[in-house]
Amino acid sequence: MKLQNITTAWFVAALVLLISVWATIFYFALLNEIYDSIDDGLDNQKQLIIQRAAFDSTVLQHSEFRESGYSIKQVSPAAGINFTDRYVDTSLYMQNEDDNEPVRMLTTMFRQNGAYYQLQVITSMVEEDDLVAQLLYSLLWLFFGLVLSIILLNKFLLGRIWxxxxxxxxxxxxxxxxxxxxxxxxxxxxxxxxxxxxxxxxxxxxxxxxxxxxxxxxxxxxxxxxxxxxxxxxxxxxxxxxxxxxxxxxxxxxxxxxxxxxxxxxxxxxxxxxxxxxxxFNDTETVDINGLVRQLVEDFSDQAQFSNITIAITDEAPCVVHINRGLATILFTNLIKNALVHNHAGGSIHIRIGDKKVVVENTGDDTPLDTTLLFARFYKKNPSAASTGLGLAILKAIADLHGYTIQYSYTGLHVFTIQLK
Amino acid sequence: MVKIPATDKTGLEIYSSNLVMKILVIEDEQDMRNGLVQSLQQEGYTVETASNFDAALDKIMVYEYDCILLDIGLPGGNGLELLAQLKREGKDGSVIIVSAKDSLEDKITGLNLGADDYLAKPFHMAELHARVRSVLRRNTLNGNSQITLNNLLIDPIDRWARVDETPMIFNRKEFDVLLYLAINKNRLVHKNALAEHVWGDRIDEANSFDFVYSQIKNLRKKLKEHGAEVEIQAVYGIGYKLTA
Missing domain, CATH: 1.10.287 (Helix Hairpins)
Incomplete structure (x- = not known):
């Protein structure tokens, strides 16, 4: 994952968390402020109505809310004497909306001319669901805006900084x-x-x-x-x-x-x-493997003839690789030499050269070689033999250096397959 | 029956020319240097030595040599620097680098600087003589390099050999074996030295003796058929010696 993407992902995750927490706090703070303000308004209205009721007794007959937003009814002194102001959220049918709309209602008591009256004042309230939705929309816009800014900043600014x-x-x-x-x-x-x-x-x-x-x-x-x-x-x-x-x-x-x-x-x-x-070995060049192998087999021909071993080459496809010529020579020399040395008189070697692939099959011992030890340094099947035990280790080292793979299998013949690159 | 020597026999001289070749051995290891000097003197070369960079520089600037054997790792400086100096001064003479490093870079650098050959230690003296002979043949003797061994005459450049006036037919490898042994006449040649020289160092060391032996057998047979007055002796377990 790229640095830019990972920082963007972290920023986005952090923003989601931050904005959620902030939105919750902001919502309640906002709501609290709204109630405060509404309640102050209701209180003020209450004072005004009570003052008016003192010299206008028709006000006391105002028992329905209707257009004025308050109602008054007389209550028993027992209910009125120990009453404190109560603010509640409730709903009231609104004509313009043709629906019950939320309202804030102040219920209070006052005494006039020895009688107790209950006064209810209402005012229209914000619709909480509307507020939440509006807030959510705004925050989503804010969020996307911020994410976009972060991506753009990352792309241009971070690109420059890094x-x-x-x-x-x-x-x-x-x-x-x-x-x-x-x-x-x-x-x-x-x-x-x-x-x-x-x-x-x-x-x-x-x-x-x-x-x-x-x-x-x-x-x-x-x-x-x-x-x-x-x-x-x-x-x-x-x-x-x-x-x-x-x-x-x-x-x-x-x-x-x-x-x-x-x-x-x-x-x-x-x-x-x-x-x-x-x-x-840094100096590489384009080496024609078909030609190289043919040359090496020619070099070994006297020795092969001496041991009465026949060597056949099949060119299945032209094989050209980019490699240090000295290393390529050592690689195939060791491969051919191995097939020649671990052979028996009258045996045979068959070399097949395909595109980026060379297979050497030779007669030899009747038992397969131990593949786990085959390429280890100083591994010799016959400990008394004069060979160094390093030939195949060198082969492997050259192959590893170039990312070639060597496989050994036994099919009655010993088969070495080298996959070039 | 007494065999009558051929009339064009010129004796045991290796070169048909009577020039005395002068060789400088630049080598810091005393035992190595002594071995080289002794072996080269046996061949009739005039040999001088230098054991460090400054001594070598003095010698190559003042004297002319037909061949210089140059060790790369010298006290007081790099042998390649000597080589560069030598070529800057436009000195004649072949240079064979004799190095223990056997590093491809040194070899390429050396040859690019104008060295004639590169021989990695350890080597057989037989191989050294073959290399020295080869560079002298190319650079100094101007092809005047036929080898005469009693009634056997060998031309290394045109690659033919004849006994008296009768040409001999060899295959390539047989001729190489004969030439190598002839160059190292009367010297014991290790079987590996011979095998590596003729068949390259790719030869399987394990059974090289049997293999070389079979080649020598053919060669002996041909020499005998032609009545060549040379003998290839087998020295048990070590190698061969051509005597004439």
């Missing part, structure tokens, strides 16, 4: 830790955004430093390991080359050399894996 924020978001979306690019923050007078800009810039700077030092570490690790490896291999080879060793000694030396070679491969593979995971 501009530095969205600018930063855009920059962050494009930002790559490994690239040379820096983010440019827009200058702003708003303190929060200025702080945000400063902090994010500082954070990215620190991350870049950490990233670079990690990259440096990988390179240093390579340097530190590869040079001693190089020296050891070269010295042992030089020793073997002197030619005065017997077969047993040469065998020992050969075995030591083999393990150093293995360590070299392991070291290179681990470094490659780190580089892939650190996304250090």
């Amino acid at each position: 501009k530095p924020f969205y600018h930063l978001l855009q920059q962050l979306k494009k930002y790559q830790l490994d690239a040379q690019s820096n983010i440019n923050t827009a200058p702003t007078r708003i303190e929060e955004f200025r702080l945000l800009n400063e902090n994010i810039t500082a954070l990215l700077h620190r991350n870049k430093l950490a990233y670079n030092s990690q990259k440096q570490f990988i390179e240093n690790a390579a340097h530190e390991l590869q040079t001693p490896l190089a020296i050891s291999i070269n010295k042992l080879e030089s020793l073997a080359d002197r030619g005065h060793m017997n077969e047993e000694e040469l065998q020992l030396l050969g075995s030591a050399l083999d393990h150093l070679e293995r360590m070299t491969r392991l070291n290179r593979s681990l470094l490659l894996l780190s580089r892939i995971e650190n996304k250090q």
